[in-house]
Amino acid sequence: MRKIWILGLALLLRVCLGLGLGMGPELAMHLAPNTLPDVQEAAARAVIQRVIGPRSSKLFIVEVTRLLEFRSFQITMLDSGQILIGGWDGVSVCKGFHHYLKYVLNRDVDWFKMRVELPTNLQLPNVTIHSTSASPILYHQNVCTWSYSFAWWGIEQWRRHIDWMALMGISLSIAPVQEAVWQEVYSQLGLSAAEIEAHLAGPAFQAWQRMGNIRGWGGPLKLEYQRLQELLQQDILRAQRDLGMSVALPAFAGHVPTAMSRLYPKANYSAVERWNSFPDAYCCGLFIEPRDPLFDLVATLFLRGVVQRYGSNHIFFCDPFNELQPPVAQPEYMRATAAAIHNSMRRVDPEAVWLLQGWMFVKNIFWTDAMMEAFLTAVPIGRLLVLDLQSEQFPQYQRTDSYYGQPFVWCMLHNFGGTLGMFGSADLVNTGIEAARRMPNSSIVGVGITPEGIGQNYVMYSLALERGWSEHNLDLDRWFRHFARTRYGVDDEGLQQVWQLLRHSVYSFRGLQKMRGGYTVTRRPALNQEPFTWYNATDVLEAWELLLSARAIIPLEDGYAIYEHDLVDITRQYLQISADQLYDNLKSAYRKRQGNRFEYLGSKLLQLFDDLERILASGSNFLLGTWLADAKRAAPSAKDKANFEFNARNQLTAWGPDAQIVDYACKQWSGLVWDYYRPRWALFLDDVALALHSNRSFNSTAFRRRVLLEVELPFSNKSDVYPVEPMGNTWFISQNIYERWKGYLRDTQFLHNNRISVNLKLGVP
Ligand SMILES: *[C@@H]1O[C@H](CO)[C@@H](O)[C@H](O)[C@H]1NC(C)=O
Numbered sequence: 001m002r003k004i005w006i007l008g009l010a011l012l013l014r015v016c017l018g019l020g021l022g023m024g025p026e027l028a029m030h031l032a033p034n035t036l037p038d039v040q041e042a043a044a045r046a047v048i049q050r051v052i053g054p055r056s057s058k059l060f061i062v063e064v065t066r067l068l069e070f071r072s073f074q075i076t077m078l079d080s081g082q083i084l085i086g087g088w089d090g091v092s093v094c095k096g097f098h099h100y101l102k103y104v105l106n107r108d109v110d111w112f113k114m115r116v117e118l119p120t121n122l123q124l125p126n127v128t129i130h131s132t133s134a135s136p137i138l139y140h141q142n143v144c145t146w147s148y149s150f151a152w153w154g155i156e157q158w159r160r161h162i163d164w165m166a167l168m169g170i171s172l173s174i175a176p177v178q179e180a181v182w183q184e185v186y187s188q189l190g191l192s193a194a195e196i197e198a199h200l201a202g203p204a205f206q207a208w209q210r211m212g213n214i215r216g217w218g219g220p221l222k223l224e225y226q227r228l229q230e231l232l233q234q235d236i237l238r239a240q241r242d243l244g245m246s247v248a249l250p251a252f253a254g255h256v257p258t259a260m261s262r263l264y265p266k267a268n269y270s271a272v273e274r275w276n277s278f279p280d281a282y283c284c285g286l287f288i289e290p291r292d293p294l295f296d297l298v299a300t301l302f303l304r305g306v307v308q309r310y311g312s313n314h315i316f317f318c319d320p321f322n323e324l325q326p327p328v329a330q331p332e333y334m335r336a337t338a339a340a341i342h343n344s345m346r347r348v349d350p351e352a353v354w355l356l357q358g359w360m361f362v363k364n365i366f367w368t369d370a371m372m373e374a375f376l377t378a379v380p381i382g383r384l385l386v387l388d389l390q391s392e393q394f395p396q397y398q399r400t401d402s403y404y405g406q407p408f409v410w411c412m413l414h415n416f417g418g419t420l421g422m423f424g425s426a427d428l429v430n431t432g433i434e435a436a437r438r439m440p441n442s443s444i445v446g447v448g449i450t451p452e453g454i455g456q457n458y459v460m461y462s463l464a465l466e467r468g469w470s471e472h473n474l475d476l477d478r479w480f481r482h483f484a485r486t487r488y489g490v491d492d493e494g495l496q497q498v499w500q501l502l503r504h505s506v507y508s509f510r511g512l513q514k515m516r517g518g519y520t521v522t523r524r525p526a527l528n529q530e531p532f533t534w535y536n537a538t539d540v541l542e543a544w545e546l547l548l549s550a551r552a553i554i555p556l557e558d559g560y561a562i563y564e565h566d567l568v569d570i571t572r573q574y575l576q577i578s579a580d581q582l583y584d585n586l587k588s589a590y591r592k593r594q595g596n597r598f599e600y601l602g603s604k605l606l607q608l609f610d611d612l613e614r615i616l617a618s619g620s621n622f623l624l625g626t627w628l629a630d631a632k633r634a635a636p637s638a639k640d641k642a643n644f645e646f647n648a649r650n651q652l653t654a655w656g657p658d659a660q661i662v663d664y665a666c667k668q669w670s671g672l673v674w675d676y677y678r679p680r681w682a683l684f685l686d687d688v689a690l691a692l693h694s695n696r697s698f699n700s701t702a703f704r705r706r707v708l709l710e711v712e713l714p715f716s717n718k719s720d721v722y723p724v725e726p727m728g729n730t731w732f733i734s735q736n737i738y739e740r741w742k743g744y745l746r747d748t749q750f751l752h753n754n755r756i757s758v759n760l761k762l763g764v765p
């Protein structure tokens, strides 16, 4: 073992001296943690043990060796009948194990199901497989994921997620927790405790305060909590680095508390522009001009604090202008700014690489080609790594000639705000990665996923990451079939058909619309919405029917939980579509002043909310109760629980003191449907019906005010407790709802059946 390691070191040395590996591998090697192979082996072994249990995991032997090709794994069978998985690092070993699990044993994991029960008498097939990642870097996370999905997680949830990341082959992510460092830096500089408190946002809003968008909202952030977060992040980092993953840490982007101008009145600041109409108390902090000496002072203090607490993999992220306009529109200014920021990193770590989210370049007229080129080329080539943040819909790498030579990661930004709704662009992901790799002189060095929130559409993340590892286009037909088979652990034509139908409908999006999860059920009611679907909803109905009929063949001990999860999701999806359709009909009834029809359809919509609540309540992954309980559990002390609950509720609903980005992070969850979405629509239906009957027009201004004061704002301050355990039998509830909503399709009051084609499948005259 030791000998192999020394040989590996020699190889590594050769590589570090730049002897011809190409920019991607060289950069990835530069960032790789120097964890010893036996530590990585132990970590990979532990992952396998958690996934298949101690008994089955004895059938696998792991070995980390740098004699293998960079980011590759090799699977062989030993004479003992055990399977040997060798990998370049711990992550590659885990990826190899996942490959064997999914493509040899035909079983798979999911975010919600990280434990796989293998048969006791399992004979492991003898295979020899060698595979190398086509992506030197596989990236995961978005700064927002930490607030929308990870906000309340403890080490248990993180453990499962890191295991999952390793199985997918993910090699780079971020670790943005930094409040304890700021607390220290600001105190050291002379800010008072109150001034710091006014700056730091609450536990559900840290992502946007870190980016300079808001300040203080949802606070105070207690010292005790800052300390707990710091310890948690240290555990997370250790777990990741033990597997050989690298982690990018935060660097200083320039945003500081307004009170800094009291201490340093002569420094050159600009006021950050208002973000989403947040009031002064919670927005518009200061931005220090990067060439001002104060920038360096703060940057150095901060980054030293970060590295001292969290170590370093030579990669730091910061986004000075995320959804914020730079103060000066001149290429020379942009060049000097970028250079100053990178230099501030180099002062602490001479080998620093700057990780930048390319989001600011998307659809922003400020960033002309000249401005972008000046900004991007101010940093030595290879020392800036750009996340092309939403490559499946708004790629920027073409427009910038591959970021003027700076390495970039092709990313799928599949989700905003952690909203639910089946959705994805399977074909575009498959072919988009190919196109980016084949572009002449492409500087692509990896593939990533950058969801604002996780916990939905698992299939898309699984697809994008496998595509990222793979050198070739995936055969999507086969891939989706195999997905169905491994998901439920049973080889069945009907189940495969379910996923083909979904693939060709919900997962076939190709539009340029911004998908933000705002469907009729979750949007604030109004008469001027235009819901749309890009697919034929009959496919979803058929998929649902097939899924319901598969109940008897799903293996109870292993596939059933994920089967129930999918049943809840598809029922939810069909109700979501039906609500859009009901809405179109309600609008037409109003326009035609058909009071009775309006009330009839309104009662159906309320029935739909009842059904939606019932099906969601039966699924363990669709409960508001869990989100709130997790938030309260994360509170450092009993007296902080109320504010943590406020944070958790406000983020999902009003998102701000006055509904600034109301419903941006909406969730189709049990509890939220019942106490937030349904009451809004009930108010609306009453108001409109009243207007119709009294021969008045509906006053939308008055309604908005009423719904804000009666539902949207009060929700954040409530403290009702919701179940954390599912209720009812999912299959029976789903079947019952299926019968009802299939029946409504024959209803003559539904004049606008533009989404669901009733005639063919259901035999309506
Ligand atoms: C596994 O298959 C390979 C290639 O066919 C063969 O050489 C080897 O002996 C087999 N190993 C075992 C343990 O069956």
Ligand SMILES: *[C@@H]1O[C@H](CO)[C@@H](O)[C@H](O)[C@H]1NC(C)=O
Pocket (backbone or CB within 6 Å): 268, 269, 270, 289, 327, 328
């Ligand atoms: C302050 O910075 C701005 C750019 O943000 C620059 O235009 C201006 O000249 C600077 N002022 C001083 C006094 O350096």
Ligand SMILES: *[C@@H]1O[C@H](CO)[C@@H](O)[C@H](O)[C@H]1NC(C)=O
Pocket (backbone or CB within 6 Å): 440, 441
């Ligand atoms: C690719 O790079 C080479 C060498 O710099 C250059 O000669 C060539 O024109 C480039 N091709 C394209 C399509 O940009």
Ligand SMILES: *[C@@H]1O[C@H](CO)[C@@H](O)[C@H](O)[C@H]1NC(C)=O
Pocket (backbone or CB within 6 Å): 536, 537, 538, 539, 757, 760
């Ligand atoms: C939707 O699919 C059904 C069944 O395949 C088909 O009969 C119908 O014409 C389709 N509707 C539209 C709008 O494409």
Ligand SMILES: *[C@@H]1O[C@H](CO)[C@@H](O)[C@H](O)[C@H]1NC(C)=O
Pocket (backbone or CB within 6 Å): 699, 700, 701, 702
């Ligand atoms: C609508 O309601 C608003 C607020 O209550 C009120 O100021 C306005 O006059 C009303 N408009 C009409 C046309 O009644």
Ligand SMILES: *[C@@H]1O[C@H](CO)[C@@H](O)[C@H](O)[C@H]1NC(C)=O
Pocket (backbone or CB within 6 Å): 713, 714, 717
């Ligand atoms: C919610 O509570 C906060 C204080 O905790 C208060 O300032 C705010 O006005 C309350 N909002 C509503 C809508 O009751």
Ligand SMILES: CC(=O)N[C@H]1CO[C@H](CO)[C@@H](O)[C@@H]1O
Pocket (backbone or CB within 6 Å): 593, 695, 696, 697
């Ligand atoms: C606002 C409104 O609905 N006005 C209607 C009141 O009733 C008269 C007569 O039926 C209609 O002509 C108006 O359009």
